[in-house]
Amino acid sequence: MFRINFEADVLLALVGQQELGSAWLHPISYAIRNALTQGVPIDNIVLLLLLPLVAAVIAASRHLIGLRGFGIFLPAALSAVFVATGPVVGIGLFLVIVTVSTFSRMLLRRLRVKLQYLPRMALILLVVVLAVLAILFVGPQIFGRRELAEVSIFPVIILVLLAEDFTRAQLGKSIRIAASLTVETLILALMSFVFLSLSALQEFALLNPEIYLLMVLGLDLFLGTYSGLRLLEIWRFRKLIRN
Template sequence: MPSRVPFYAGLATLVLAGAVLAWLRHAELGVPWLPGEDRSVWLVEARVDFRADGEPVLVSLDLPRNPPGFEVVSEQAASPGFGFSMVEEEGDRRGEWSVREASGLTTLYYKAQVVRQSSGDDRGEAPPPQQDIEPVFWEEPQATAASELLAEARRHSSTPESLARELIKRLSADRPDQNTRLLLDTRAKARILKQLLNQAEIPARLATGLRLEDARRRQKLQTFVELYNGEQWRFFDPESGEQGVPDNLLLWQRGTKSLLDVMGGQDSRVSFSILRQTVPSLGLASSSEALGDLGLFGLYQLPIEEQGMFRILLLLPLGALVVAFMRIMVGVPTSGTFMPVLIAVAFLQTSLLPGVLTFVTIVALGLLLRGYLSLLNLLLVARISALIILVIFLTSVISVVGYGLGLNPGNTITFFPIVILAWTIERLSILWEEESAQEVLKQGGGSLLVAVLAYLLMQDPIAGHLSFNFPELHLIVLAAILFMGQYTGYRLTELHRFRAMSEPD
């Protein structure tokens, strides 16, 4: 047996390197060890995609300006080869990218770090400029419909606010009446609401904003309506009728200015990604240089879209650690070595109870169906393929039934790795034929147990925080896994398996 010294020295180096790097990051960059709500920074990224025509290009994107309830602590634009500047005009802030010549698909990024500001809310109490009452033009038959709808809402209201509420109630009714349907066919709800308010001589304008929710990708701005009641602006959500700016809403623009203008390009679109970070704002404000040395290991520079993916990816080592521990030290049988980790990742999306219920239901029904498949006398590859299709059917049926019963949002089920499920069913089914139902319960239960444990570790906020903000800690996880790889002691289950050895000879 070769000497183990170099091996353990290697392990110690890994642990030390992980610990030192993490400590440096903590000390130098001020990344906190524990997740704290109060210091959280929202990273908002706007991504502009367009196809450049090979001519001079000017892209102009509306940017948030003093959004109520938030403070923009830093902003930057990532744009290879483009010049970038911020322009203020008429109380409006726009980011402008320009380049002499560009062609092909082009992507520009604007990133902002915003922090929640709890101090007073001056929510744009400026007096209404006159142009906020635009003359309203409807075509027939919409004109009649609009007048009737407005007249009816007026009968049930007294103030501009209550009028707005009545209008929203009618526009958002489950079964809108004929007038409303006529209007809804022509334009978006927010625009109808604004026009109806204008028609009633109430100053109103559109506003767009972004709901800040952690790890969202490809989001669109939501449109809201503001009306002026003679003293101040009132904010309405045309979908829910909710009044006031929601707490988690980052107001992006007010008024009717365009969000995005692209000259010299086509097919332009803008989408938003959002991520919550626990890095203190000060550390980020001076981030560009400070990140220089340690930045190599930092994931903050990546586009936010990818950061969100890395969050999940960096949780996988924890799942692998749980699997290694349960298999090597405890000796729990699982069906497929790393199947439990993938199931655990699916649980992260569905949350535990619905996830476990769905998993058990799909596997149980799958086993039944697989029983019929085996009667058909099929070749192996065809059988697995058929099983994959059946599993997809099953997930669809469960989604629809679940949605109908209002049990859980059905779409979360699609996060389950279908192919893995199909193989699991096939393996368990063979186990059933070859061994016994008891063995199926043992392995299926073992897999589920490991998946749940992996899930419990991976969903822990501290684990998530550490694994993403201190990726070097994974060196320690690696060392732990390598250490277990050399463990020659008994497994916990062997203490049960070999119990007969304690009987007197």
């Protein structure tokens, strides 16, 4: 089961105490109530509600700050994995998978093994799976962390499958650029993890989904029309700007 570390009991209590007005003004709130009565886990609802904000935060980091990373999907998926596994275990598995997939690709290129794209990715995935299995087998004994033994399988599968996206994103790039993008992706994922973990934000999104989604929509529209300098660009060209 994909476990999300939200305070489900607290959120359910807040939803139960909330008094809703007209269904015309609160259609999503009523839909959430109906979904909860049908047995949909509140963790899943909260995570889905927060994902658009995570995407907007990643977009803002790109357009306002200048952090690139590997697109939106990869850091967003990583942030969800970090919520499920915890940041320490998630980052550890992430680094293992990225390192193994990168070195596997480099080794195949060094050995001049000519394979079609999909068989090559299947081979890299095989190596990544073996590395993750080794970590899960010996990690609890060597590192003394019970979290590795208790981690849910689905976050691990997501991390393993992300190896293809990282490998594809690294194609045609130097090791330095690929490493820089990987670090920036990790930073974006950790930033998104912080937003996903904020109890106040979870409660606001769950209790006021209409207002929350409109705010996210407004942020997306603002980012889409922003054409100014990014913070990293201002820092890079600060001497020219001063002159």
